[in-house]
Each structure stands twice: as structure tokens, then as C-alpha cells.
Amino acid sequence: MTDLTVPQSTTARRGPLWLVLRKLLEVRELTTLLFLILVSVFIALRSPYFLTPDNLKAIVLGMSTTGIMAVGMTVLLVAGGFDLSVGSVLALGGALAGWLIVAGLPIPLAVLIGILVGPAIGLANGLLVTKVGINPLITTLGMMSIVRGAVLLIGGGFGISNLPQEFNNLGQTVILGFQSPIWVMVVLAIVGDVLLRRSRPLRQAYYVGGNERSARLSGIPVDRVKIWAFILTSTVAALAGVLTAARFGSASVTAGTGVELSVIAAVVIGGASLAGGEGTVLGAILGVLLLQVIQSALTLLDVPLYWQPISIGGVLILAVGLDAISRRVRHLDGRA
Amino acid sequence: MSAPAAAPVPTPTVQPIIAAIGIGKSFPGIRALDGVDFSVLPGEVHALVGENGAGKSTLMQILAGVYRPDEGEILIDGQPVVFDNRRDAEAAGVSIVFQELSLVLQLSVAENIFAGRQPVGRFGLIDVKRMNREATSALAPFRLAVDPRDQVGLLSLASQQIVEIAKALSVRARVLILDEPTSSLTTTETERLMATIRSLRDRGLGIIYISHHLREVFEISDRITVLRDGRYRGTWRTDGVTEQEIVAEMVGRAFQAVSGPYMPRAFGTESALQVEGLSRAGQFADISFTLHEGEILGLAGLVGAGRSELAQALFGLTQPDAGTMAVEGHRVRFRSPRDAVAAGMGYLTEDRKQAGLFLAMSLAWNVAAPNLKRFSAGGFMRDAEAREVTETYMRQLRIRARSVEQKVIGLSGGNQQKVLLAMWLATSPRILIVDEPTRGVDVGAKAEIHNVLLDLANQGVAIVLISSELPEVMHLSDAILVMHRGRVVARFAGGEVDEDEILAYAAGVGGAPIAGAASHEDMA
Ligand SMILES: Nc1ncnc2c1ncn2[C@@H]1O[C@H](COP(=O)(O)OP(=O)(O)OP(=O)(O)O)[C@@H](O)[C@H]1O
């Protein structure tokens, strides 16, 4: 106990400018955007190459895989779950499609099966979490390992290379100056953002993540919402996997290793909470972009490679830490 | 504005244990407290009353170190202090039972009671045996039938409330703050709490007692302080002031506070909900009743009688082991609350914080939660419509909030309760189960909620009313079932029974319970 300091006034005495500022801070996307702009300006001042069209295109292409996966992961985090198996599912989607093509299956069918492995795994995750009651961390950690094993079985240690150009076009076609994975990300992000904001089925995810018991008593099918969120997450991961294989013309068995961290980090940086009930696709995409910009900067500024994971982790902790502090300022956690 | 007959008491000459002077506190967009004085003397019970949102809980949270005041100071034994957090306040001898329970649901009863100060044995390990033993004795005054090893999350809300009280009492405190400690307790438990409070007071503790039940306030307190709109209205000696005078100070006008007698009402002859032989192991057994359209059925009983458990089974949250249910003549089996909602049922839970509201969301979103179909078209949400409807309820129920966009967590307890009511009113249910519908609401709002329920019933809605407040049950119910240990031990028609008789049955000492049950089998 300290004594005899007269407690100082907090927010009450500050002017309208402060109020406006606080309102803006409540829109999490804006904080992320602000952060993004600050970082970009800083890099642009140091490296003239950063703002060139080529580099910007490379950044957007580089973020497309993570961006596609972030759309699903956002919905899942909003619903109060999360998924560590997306990196492995990405690898499996690509490897399975590639393997089936090499085995002689028609390309569209192979692609379809490669993508459909996603919902199958998502359904398994969802059922294990909701019906069996294993927590998402353990469930998806186990699934991450199992699926990676399946990839190694199919890919035989070296992966599947020399895929036919007809398949590769899926990830290499350039439309209006941008490669196809970028377009897939853009379309998914826009559709995902609108649906999550406005559609009734996805609105349920907020309630489930916000308070599961209240959601159940409100007549919301809690388990079903969660299962669908897991399915969505795995589906876009498998899709990202097929696109990645096509983009590089080969399916690597190590594809997507560790990517679950960047996806979850990006979504959280973009305003989602691991406790559920919060987050938007727009914010998540901004989060992905921020991480990609930082990665690009590290390359441009010749920073040694091992700084990458360090910086991703640092930004994650910084962003979430700032959010926690601003929440406390807003009295959100003040009530017992 | 009517001034009370008795003038506020002069400042006491005894040194208060704790005193707050000129306290001011603002939240974004609202002045919660403004120049409030408050003090507690050793060996007194000081009641704090006021309408919902008057600032009572905020003031207590300042005394307990949760919030820092914007202005004013706190004195302990006459010395100014600043509490940075709860620990500081605890170290100074301030112990608090929060209005919204703060137990850790995953931990056991004993672990909750002794959180952070578990008795340690040899090698610095927690002495679990001793902890459980001490927990048992901490709970002893309330005669609560729980094992100290039970997980708190599995207890009923009322039992949780008792655990929380026992926790606060077990701290060696000098000042004990009780913020609406009896909001889900029945008369019997409340009396046990009163006895405990008296013995603590006689040992020289200062006790702050917040309640919307003026009967309790007048029974237990030595002084009463009234807050209105965050302002200090004055402090009175309890024996020098009347209930009407206090109410007038609280609401700023004369007001009849008590629930009136039962007013006979006509209700339909069509059965809305028929239950036969419903049982669930360990919770309730062989429950049968018929609820007609427009009828209000009151369930009375002590904490642990199985009323809330029955409600949850009726609503499909749990599955009964035996028995049948029919809604409007059709046999139903609800596998989840979703089925019940689809069948036109609504359920206002007693546990608004854990299972009712979405605290981190806006009023409009909360009201929309059980109404997603109503507030959407073609699969897309029509948020503007949800906001409009919420605004209507905000006016009708006089919910004190900045706007429908405000997060529910920032509302006072009573106002949160009104949001919960609005959620379910908006579903236009045909059968509504309300579990403690007026938990934590002030006297004025209580009467308003009673009128809302009566209006609904007059429109043909069938209502199951669970309440720990007997006057409320007796005022509203067209039929009353008294439960004891999971069974219906007596049935009465509205107005045909008095409080003492119900209490006797609830305690399991009522006469000839089975005969009473049989003779009222069909109560239409
Ligand atoms: N964390 C918060 N954020 C914003 N506003 C708050 C917060 N806590 C309290 N308030 C506001 O301060 C006012 C006083 O609230 P308080 O909880 O002290 O009322 P109360 O007298 O305890 O009411 P009740 O009888 O309903 O419990 C209310 O208008 C409430 O909305």
C-alpha cells in the first residue's frame, strides 16, 4: 500500500479528441492497419526497392497461402476453437493431388480429392472436440502429427515433383498481372469477410465463442457450429495445399511446416481472441500482410534468416500485449 | 421530491474502520459516482441501497481495491490509503462478496474458499485434508449439503453464492462487504446468513450490506445509506426511518414497494405444457403438472430442491430419465434447447453471467442471440432491426445504458437482468420458464417485471415461475407447486396458501404432503 497520493483522474477529464481516438482504437482492424503503415514507412525509408511493383507483387503472392488459410482460421477462432493441423493438411492436399495425378487419375478428379481431404480431416477434428470432448489443442496437435505421417507415406520422403503443366497452371496462371493464388485469396477474403460479418450461420460463431453455455441456451447448435468451423478451416488449408503444389510444380513433404503458427499469429494480430467471440477476416488478412511485409523487410535489409521466427513471435506478443493493455484502459476487464 | 421525515444522522463520533470521502468515479459516458461519502463503524451493519445503476457496486469495488476513484479518498482508521488492487484492500482487512460471483468454476469448493491461502503442511505442500476440514466448518453455519471436494461449477447458483459468502467470511477481515448476497437465496438460507452476520457484528466487524430486499435491510442493519444516480442522498439510523421513506429517497417519489396479494386471473383451458412422471436421477423425481395457456405456475422450494434442474430438463438442456412432456397436446422430447426454442419455449436462466448473457457483446447482439431467425432475411442478419427492437425494450424496461451498442459487461447487475429478460421477450414465446426473473433488480423494476409477466400471461403465454422470493411467487402464481428434495410435496391454487405454510412444506415438515398433492391433481 502506498499512501497519501490523491488518486489522479483517468479518462474522465480528457477532451473529445481522446474520445474519438479511443473509439478508433476499438476498431481493431484500424490498429493493425496503423501498425502496418508505420512498419511500411519505416522500411520504405531504408530500402528503395520495397515499394516497387515487383516487390509488392512478391509480397502479395507470398502471403496468399497463409491468407487463404487465415480465412478459415478466423471463423474457427471466433467460434472459440483453433487448429494446429492446418500446416499438415496443406501438405496432404498437395501431396494427395500430386500422387493421384502421377498415378494416372484425371487432373480435375485428383484436384477434387486433394481438396476434399480437408473437410474429412476437419470433420474428424470437429467430432473429436465436440462429441468426444478432447480439447482443440490436443486434438489438432495429434492430427497434425498423423496427417504429416500420411504425407510422408504418400510422398515417400522426397515429395512428388515434375507435375504436369496442365495442373501447374492452377497456381501459375497470371490474371490481370496477378498470379492465381492471389485471386483465390482475394475472393475468399472478400466473401469470407462479408459472410462472417453479416450472414446468419456465421454470426452464430460469435455467440458460440462468446459464451458457449449462453449460446446453447439461446437455441444455437453449438456443436454443429464448431464442427463446421473445423471443416471450413481444413478445407481452405487443403485448397491452399493444392494451389501451392501447382504453383511450385511439386508437392513437398515438408510444405506448410510451422505455418500454423503464422496463420494463428496473423489472425490474432488482426483482432481475434484465443478466448473466442472476436475477430474479422479483414483484420486477419491485414495481420497476414503485416507478417509478410516484415518478412520481406528482413530479406531486403539483409537480416539473417533466423530473425524471421523471432520477429513473428515478437510482433505477435507485441500486438496482443497492446490489445490487452488497451482493454484494461477501457475497463473491460475491470468488473469482478 | 419528498424528504424523509427523519433527518440524516450526524457524523458519528466513533472512529470508522473504513471511510470514503467525496468519492467520484466516471466510466466512458457516465458519471457513476459523484461526491459520495460512506463510512463503517466497528460493530455495525451499514446497509447501502439505491436503484439499479445507482453506483453501489462501483463504490464497493473502490473500497475493495478493484477500481481507483477519480476523486476523493479512502481512510482506514482515519489514515488515508490508496488501494492499487484487491490485495492491498485485503491486507487492510477488507473482504468482499461480489455481486457477480467470482469463483473459479473448475476448482473444488475448498480450493475456492482458500484460494491463495491454502493451509500448508510439512514440506510446503498444501494440506488437503485440513483444507477440506476447514472448508466444511466454514460452510457449517449454512447447513449446505455439499462436499468440499465438489467442483464449484457443478453446484447450483445459490450454492455457489453460499460458497462465495463462506469464502469472504473465512478471511480474517475487519470490514465485510456483501453485495446482494441473497439474490438467489431463499428465506431459510437468508435467515442463516442473517444470524451469521449478527454474530460477526457482535465480534466488532464492520459490515456493509447491499440488497434490494428492504425487508432484509431493515431486519439486519443499524444504519442505511441511500445513493441515487451516483449521488449521496444521506444516511439514516434504521430505527428512525421507514421503508417508504427510504424508497422515496431511492427513487425520488413515493412508491409502494412490496408485492401485493394474488389477484385472481382468468386463464385458458387449453393445456400448454403437460408433464407426467418426469424424473432425473439425483435431481428430481416423479414431477407431474399441467400448465394451461395464460397460467402462471410458481415453483417454490429451498435451495437444492431441484427447481432449476427441473427447468433445465423441461428446456432440453438435460435429458430426463423417465416421464413424458407434451407441448400444446403434442408429445415432445427435446434433445437440446434448440428443439425447445423451436417449439415456442423460452428460458430465462438464473445464472445470467455464466449461462445467460454474452457479456462482451452489445445489448443489441445479446437480444438478437435467441432471435437470429427473426432478425435475418435470406440468411443475412438485419442488424438495424435488432437495434430498433432492442431500443424499444430499453425504453420499456428502462434499461440504463448509453446505447444499444454498449457492451453488457458495463451495465449494473439489475440492468443486465433486464437485458436477459428482453432477449426472451423478443422471442415471443408461448411457454416461458423464468428462473429468478427479478434477481438483482430494484424495487421499481421488480414491479415493472411483474407487470410484464402478468401482461404476457394475459396474452395467453404460459409461464413457469421459479423464485426464491415467496412474496413474488404468491403474488404472481395461479398455481403453486412446493418442491422438497426433488419431489413435489404440495400443490396449491393461487391465493389459497400463506408464506408459513409454503415454508413448512419446502423444509419438508409440512403436514400430509401426499394428500395435498393428490387433491390438487388437476388445478384448472
Ligand atoms: N466497467 C464499467 N464500464 C462502464 N460502465 C460501468 C462499469 N461499471 C459500472 N458502470 C456504470 O456505472 C453505473 C453504476 O453501476 P453499479 O454497478 O455501481 O450500479 P449498482 O448500484 O450496483 O446497480 P445494481 O443494483 O443494478 O447492481 C451504471 O450506470 C453502470 O452502467
Ligand SMILES: [Mg+2]
Ligand atoms: Mg450492483
